[in-house]
Amino acid sequence: MKKKFVISIIITLIALTGCSPDKNTAEPAADQTADSTEAPGSATPAEAPALESTPAPTKAPKPTPAPKKMSGTEAVALEYVHTFVNGTDDEAKTAFITEHVYPDAQMLFQVIQSLEVPDDQKLNHPQVIESAHYSDEGGMQVEAVLIHGEKGADAKSEFIVLLTDQKIIWAAASSDQDTFGEVRNVFKEPLPQL
Incomplete structure (x- = not known):
């Protein structure tokens, strides 16, 4: 009992x-x-x-759009921004260079690896917008990935990463008018309004 x-x-x-x-x-x-x-x-x-008593009904959170499924190349480009541009860990940068940078370009990336990007120049909240095929004057075929983010007071800053065989060969911010301006033309995404 x-x-x-x-x-x-x-x-x-x-x-x-x-x-x-x-x-x-x-x-x-x-x-x-x-x-x-x-x-x-x-x-x-x-x-x-x-x-x-029943609990008061709660507001349903706003549905966020499903994130775009990224290709392997786009994922490497986004990881570049997180690890190399925004990151401060030298070991992570070294590992990234070894794994994701094209062998002929590794020396250049190793030289700039120790430079830390100032906070107002970091690309915050980066998102892959588009990727497109690009070929330079020499006929080299690469994939260009356009990334948007916030940089300082600029709410919509752009960054382009050039890759071949899922290895980075170059990256350019919108301040690099020569490379950026030439490659930016291959994307369908309109230029952000200033």
Whole structure:
């Protein structure tokens, strides 16, 4: 008989805890454990409305658009911005160069690896916008990836990463008018308004 009584108290506490309107207060309070010696069906009038009330409906969060599925090349370009442009870890940069930079360009990236980009020049919240095929005057075929982000006071700054065989050969910010201006023309995305 005592086992049934103890089990019914435990079930009642579990039910009361599960029905708590605030999920963060799922632990029984000290006064609840003192009241647990009463019969399971006896609730005081002050407790009854709390058990029967339903939580207020909450606003559903705005659905965010599904992120664009990135190709391997686009993922490498975005990782470049996170690790090399915005990052400060030299070991991570060294590993990135070894793994994701074209062998002929690794020496140049190793030279600039130790330069830390000032906070106002970092590309915050980078997003891949588009990728396109590009061929230079020499006929070299590369994939160009256009990335948008926030840089300082500029809410829509652009960055282009050039890759071949999923290895980076060059990257250009919009301040590099020669390379950036020439490659920017291959994208369908309109230029951001100043």
